[in-house]
Amino acid sequence: MHQFHKYIDLRQNKESPFSGISFWPTFTDIMTVILMIFMLAMVVTIIKNSNLLEQLSGVKSKVVVLEEKLKESQAEENELKMNIADLEEELRSKEMEIILLKDEKEVIKSTLEAKLALISALQSDIERMKREKEASEEKLKTLTAEMEKKIEEFNKKFKILTNLLSEKEKKIVVLSAKSKELELALARQRREYTLLEEEYNKLVGPARSPIGKDVVTVIYSKIGEAYRILFKDVNSNKTEALTLNQLHNRLRSLKEKLGDRLYVKIVIPENSGLTYNEAWNFTKDILTKYDYYYQNRKRIYPTLNPPQGSNESRIRPSEGLH
Structure with missing residues (x-):
């Protein structure tokens, strides 16, 4: 017979008279106990596993949070x-x-410094310049007084x-009037002389003409003192511009x-700057040496001279010699 002592008797047939002498009921009881223990262990395990799952999920969430925090x-x-x-770079800078x-x-x-x-x-120079200025002002006063005296004398002389x-x-004014009168008289003399020369040429021979001749032109003038x-x-x-020697x-x-056949045409331009004698002498020299007309009349032309007293007169355009 089973002795349970302080443990509870869970057998179903515990009141049976054969309970103490039967083997199978005892085995059944043992298996029942084992099953109950197994069930209890399973329940405990399931409860623990559920707790572990909850803890595991909590741990996983914490791990995720920790990983995120770790990444952050x-x-x-x-x-x-x-x-x-x-x-550090800024510190070095x-x-x-x-x-x-420090260097700056x-x-x-x-x-x-x-x-x-x-x-x-500069202060020393300023002091020196002040002294020089004072001395210059004194000199200027003296010079001003002297200049005033000289200006006064100059004004008297100027008056x-x-x-x-x-x-x-x-x-x-009087001389200008006389000069104009002389110029008019000279102009009249030149016109009279020209008319006399033309009349003389008509009497002596045929008139001078460029027809059928080879004409060269010489333009003679004076600029300042240069011809x-x-x-x-x-x-x-x-x-082309020539010198006198080149022209000859x-x-x-x-x-x-x-x-x-050589016909020399001499032109005295307007405002030539030449006196009548200068123009006359040049014309006479060139024509008597080279012009065809005067080559045949050398014995006559030298007797023709310009009017006297014409050194101060100037050739006018209407008085050009050809």
């Missing part, structure tokens, strides 16, 4: 590293700026000269080449 921490760490690198500022400070200090020295020198000048101007000669060759529209050489060559 790594990102923050990287950002902090970058910030630290930037700060600031240190370099500090070094440069030294330069400014030396420049300031130089400026102070220059200011001191005297003005009076003399007015008298001279009156005389000049100007322009030459235009036979059948040419181009003029050119005309001499043409005379040898053309002979009696």
Whole structure:
């Protein structure tokens, strides 16, 4: 018979008279106990497993959170590293700026010292210039007084000269009137002389004409004190400037080449600047040496001379010699 002592008897046939002598009921009871123990263990295990699952899910969520926090921490760490690198670079830059500022400070200090020295020198120069200015002002006062005296004397002399000048101007007006009268008289004499020469030429021989001749043109004028000669060759529209010697050489060559066919046309332009005698002597010299007409009349032309007293007159355009 089973002895349960303090344990509860769970057998179904515990009241049976054969319960103490039967083997199978005892085995059944044992199996029942084992099953109950197994069921209890299973229940406990299931409960524990459910708790473990809850804890595991909680741990997983915590792990996810921790991983996210870890990632954030790594990102923050990287950002902090970058910030630290930037700060280090900025620190190095600031240190370099500090070094440069120190150098600049030294330069400014030396420049300031130089400026102070220059200011001191300038102050000395200013003092010296003030003294020189005072001396110059004294000299200027003296010179001003002397200049006032000289100006007063000059004004007196100027008045005297003005009076003399007015008298001279009156005389000049009178002389100008006389000069105009002389010029008119000379012009009349030149016209009369030209008419006489034309009449004389008509009586002596045929008139001078460029028809059938080879014509060269010589333009003679005076600019200031310099004489100007322009030459235009036979059948040419181009003029060229020549010296007097070059002109003689050119005309001499043409005379040898053309002979009696060479007609020399001399033009005295308007406002030529020549006196009548200068124009006359040049014309006479050139024509008597090279022009066909005067080559045949050398014994006659030298007797023709310009009117006397014409040195001061100027050739007018209507009085050009050809």
